[in-house]
Amino acid sequence: MSSPSFHSEGETSHYRSRSIAGLLSKPNIQFSLEGHDGPKGTTYSTMDQIKGTVTVTAQNDTRFDELEIAFMGSSKTFVDRMATTAAISGRTEASKNFLKLTQPILENEYPQPRILEAGQTYQFPFTFNVPNQLLPKSCGHRCETRGVREAHLQLPPSLGDKDLNANSGVAPDDLTPDMAKVTYAIRATFVRIRDNDSRETIVAEKSKKVRIIPAVEEQPPVSLKANLEDYRFRQEKNVKRNMFKGKLGRLVMESVQPKCLRLPSPKGSGDNRVTTLATIMLRFDPASEASQLPRLSTLTTKLKAWTHFASSVRRSYPTKANTMMDMTQGVHGDSTLLSSRNIETVEWTKHTAPSTRRTSTNWIPEPSSAYSSGPFYTCSILVPIDLPTHKSFVPSFYSCLISRIYALDFSLSLHTPGLSSPSVSIKLPIQISCAGSPDTPASPLSMGAAATNALEAVEEAEDVFRPRTIAPPSAMYIGGSANMAGLGAPPSYEVFSQHSGMSVPVAG
Template identity: 40%
Template sequence: MDAASVAQSTTSTFATYAKKMGRNGRPDMDIVLDNHDEGKIYTTFDALSGRVEITAPQIARFDEIQITLEGAVKTFVENLSPHTTRARTTALHNFLKLTMPLRDTDYPQPRIAEAGQTYKFPFNFVVPNQLLPRACSHKCNTEHVHHAHLQLPPSMGCREVSGQDDLAPEMAKVQYSIKVKVLRNGEDGKDVVLAEKLRKLHIVPAQAELPPMNILTGNSESDYVLSKTKALRKGVFSGKLGKITVSAIQPSAIILPSPSSDATVPATAMATLNLRFDPHDKSSQPPRLGGLTTKIKASTFYAARPAEYLPSHYTLTAHFETIRGVYDTSVALSSRCVEAVSWTKHKAAPAYTRRNSASSSSDSSDCSDHTSEAKPGSEYYSATVLVPITLPSSKTWIPTFHSCIVSRTYTIDLNLSIHTPGNGVPASTVSLHLPIQIAADGNRNERTPMTAAEAAAELAGAEEFLRPRVIEVPRPEHVGNSVLVRQASDLPPSYEDFSASQPQVVDPGRC
């Protein structure tokens, strides 16, 4: 039999063996996690330790057991163009893959699994606090975007691990899992997968609160509305009552508690509505406030190609691309009557009056434009409404994040109804849309302790580094025999380079 026939026969044997293992002889594989409960949430620096138990139904030869912790983002965008026959464009981004090295002593010798015998292979992973730079290798318009893409995204879109709705569409999923593969080396150098299994994990990494967004008032390119002014009338055929201005600033982040904490209080933040009423004349009184409804809107941006900028509704419309989409859904938070809010009367100060240095910058930014319009000595009214923001427990809330092809942002929608004293005038409504961030505490202060093997390896490395060494004068026959070849790519410039008669250009990147 010639070499070609032998190779073809061997390849056929491998294919038949793999097919048999997959159909009739599939081994029983179980991934056991230590201290794991159903519905457990893992976060930054948490240990994922356990073992893989494999029981072969018959004698089987293998070469390697591969155990990995993997994270992947999957998206698809429906194709609306008539010029393509594909129903959708899909994308897969494997942003995390940690491989557990196994020692030779963990394997049976020889590497042949006996029928009915259970083999155990230990593993130990730690949820990292950041991805490697190669996880985001595409072009970004700012370093801030690149840094955001290197943060671990939370699990999203999988009811198996979350248990409840996390407001994610079918078009975007973020999944973490521990994968096990039984491999055998093929004659062509490629590994043949004899069996594989995975176990999904629910991971919510720690996410620190970011600085407030810089949103210009009246910017039509923004997704948010922080201030709105509305004219009010006394009646249908009556004169003007005045104008009311409702403004607010971005509230502080809603911080999800650590998964290991016993806190039963739901995550809460507070927004502040600043109201100002400028009467048309001195006889005009402030209007009566009605109901205030609060909703939180979750926006999931997804794409089939990496994003160079942080997505928004405006950029999605301005840079129309068929490979990007957004899914918006809202959850009602509260609805209450604010009729009892009291108004405070003020007099507009003269333009030359010096403002108190203790005044809040936020208050001045909200009212400075309208104060300049008011005549000195004229009257106006102000009121403040505190709006608590509490996330309902009926949903699974995930932190705000931006990855290469999926992002999640949140907006608080406030709708305030205002009633004028005249008859026949319907209630006016003023709506604000405030950005809000959801952060997560995680377990940043609780690093996972090293295992005994890791501690021994670190100690051995330290002892090798600190091992005493003897430095002595070289023997005469060795003096002058070594030549140091200077290469611009390896060695920094010496002082002589700067004192040479000919000017030299030094590359700062090589210094």
Template identity: 40%
Template sequence: MVATSVISRGSETLDVFTRRSQPKIEIDLVGQKPGLVNSYTTGDHIEGTVSVTVEHETRFDEIEIALQGVSRTTVERAACPGRTGSQHMFLKLKQPIEENDYPAPRVLEAGRKYSFPFEFVIPDQLLPQVCTHKRKNNAIHRSHTMIPPTLGDPMLAGNGKALLDDMAPDMSLISYIIRASVLRRSSSDERQVKAMANFAKKVRIIPIVEEEPPVDISDHPCEARDTVSTVATVSLRFDPAGDEQPPKLGSMISKLKASTFYSASPWEDYPFQSGTTPFSQVGQGLFTESVPLSTMCVGSVQWQKHSTMTSCERRDSTESTCSEASTGPSSEFIGGTYYTASIVIPVNLPHSKTFVPTFHSCLMSRTYSLDLALSYHTPGTNVLTPTISLRVPIQVTTGLQYADSVKSELGVVVTQAELDEFFSPEIYRPSRE
């Protein structure tokens, strides 16, 4: 028992000495403000300096400075209890360091500060080899090689006090860091390199994302073209079975639904954007969150009467004998009188959430839909107020102006334990096919 106690104290002393003798690394970013994390967008330059100091004379071989982007997912196992997941390093940009920037010999002296400047440019696309898995169409490869936004990280609001939720589950994460390491090669095998010290600083990436052509969204595809704006116009049509009057409208409720798809294996196709179809593949997950937008009383909306019995003549702007609306007849419509109405709905995103742009990557996707629910009152009935619903897939894009407006975020420094866990060996690696 005594010997064991002596060995334990000796091990603790050696461990403390080892930690104290490790090089100390600091990362300073240009434009860094205390307590805030720098945010960048496509084409921005990340500039800064890595500083290294030691308490004792320390030999080393190389300083590595890299911008790394990693996606990580966790899903429930199907066969047995527990979880499994994947990690994919989709971006790694290394800062070249010239030979004359190193001290000669490669020894760090106590009491001196060694500085190594770096500069990275945020690309708009990833290298093709980061996405080499099987895929069902070429559009998937293009989507998977677009740089994704930071996801799964709270963002500081403009007032510097409130954290904004990006509506991502704990099971999915996309993170970017500047990582600096002091490396030493093994004396017995130079191919083996050991990190004597690591340090990382988190940065936020909000890429510029332009509107993409629509993709298949369900088992009932259709084609449409519309202009995205801050309002949505809903066209209604009522086809009476006889001489019934159109129902009186009640209220219109609008919500924005954010869907985060994640998987332990790469997606071969775009996930279902409706967010309602169960997945047939094991190891896939879906997390949805709806954000209320508005509740409008639309009882004052007036129906316009039309008829197909007369020739289509254009009268004035408020009356017509033929439908000029985009809403077509129902399958039971046999002709005659019908009614139409239009409702203009404001679509204003709340400031309490972070809406990352729509994206698709190898392990996860984020899509959005506008959910509308219209209540109405049927004349002569006392049943519960019926409701009809409509879900419209939409794209959230990011322009330069928006990206510039969110460049002040919550400050986070990654600890050594978090660094070791985050950059553990990858489970998913691109194949060499």
């Protein structure tokens, strides 16, 4: 353990005066954003404009050479590895800068000469458009399917910052663990180039976080044969008369993925209620024609939010099974009770012949494993799904390091004398989408693969003529944590702005 250091009173005073002088010598940077005073604070959606001003005041004359105002997007994760062997225990970390847009600053906007004079205030305006998707190089690793790659090229929402949520007028808790964070910010950096070696030094730097909730459309439903370890669309269970007598029959509980929960636009007004409807189908195959129908009791609905995070890039959609086998992955689940409804009055319908008739909302489940022939009974239960307002929900998304998916857990309890409330349950996937701002153009998300193909073709063509440097990796990237930022800075949006009809700020 290192020994504490001591200073005499004179030395301490001199040290403090130097520290205070050093702090005062740095220019003071402030940000102001247009239209951020509403109840939703600094929350922006896809294609929204982020307009504002950087104001800087220097305590002393401060020379600089360049000013960079950038809109940045980054993700950070860490995974704690718990193992019996100390050699493989510990923590792995990763960070990835997936977005950088730079504000062009004209020569006549700089003070001449480039000196921030003491006591003077300088203002530099900026305008950024939140892009509808990332450039292909933001996800440069191999993916198992094209769908995974396209999902990784969508903007992830701001995640894991309770203070930012509170300042933006939404519930602080967004169901995210400390191990995952997605951050967007406007960053202003004053740079000076040293005369002796031409190296850049930062004169002053400051960032202001902004909350981004992108527009997200509903995606195709999950295949009934996929992710069987994470979801359960159907379950069967024997129903007994009581503890000592035989079974009444076999109960089937079944459903399909409901329509998505659609969040309102971050800048929307009016009713912000987010709701959808799930249909639960029950089928009872009696052991005999004399068997009594099961007495239904309570249907409990919970929303599970699963946050997957990793310290290495993901090549496939995350599942809980994969997480258990990979020490670079982690998953955090958060459960929210949505409702608990008494369903004793639900009426059964008797069927005398096998049928799988289906209507727009109801259908007849397939027979249970115990069914042979004879009459059976069905009923349907419509379950409203309402998102609570005391928590902050973000759209479903998949990114290179972090993903958020949701599931609905329906648990049905029965009245059975002498038994402790037997239950049957199913787990359904559900998506959360989000509407875009009403005053911005329609999101070009519908371009999908076509837009990705066009951007890839342009980048591949221009990449042939780009200069290359071959050198050993820097020591800062060898060993230690997995720093995804070391893979390179986020790609410029210059290609996108030159080769499409959209107006996107050019990154430097």
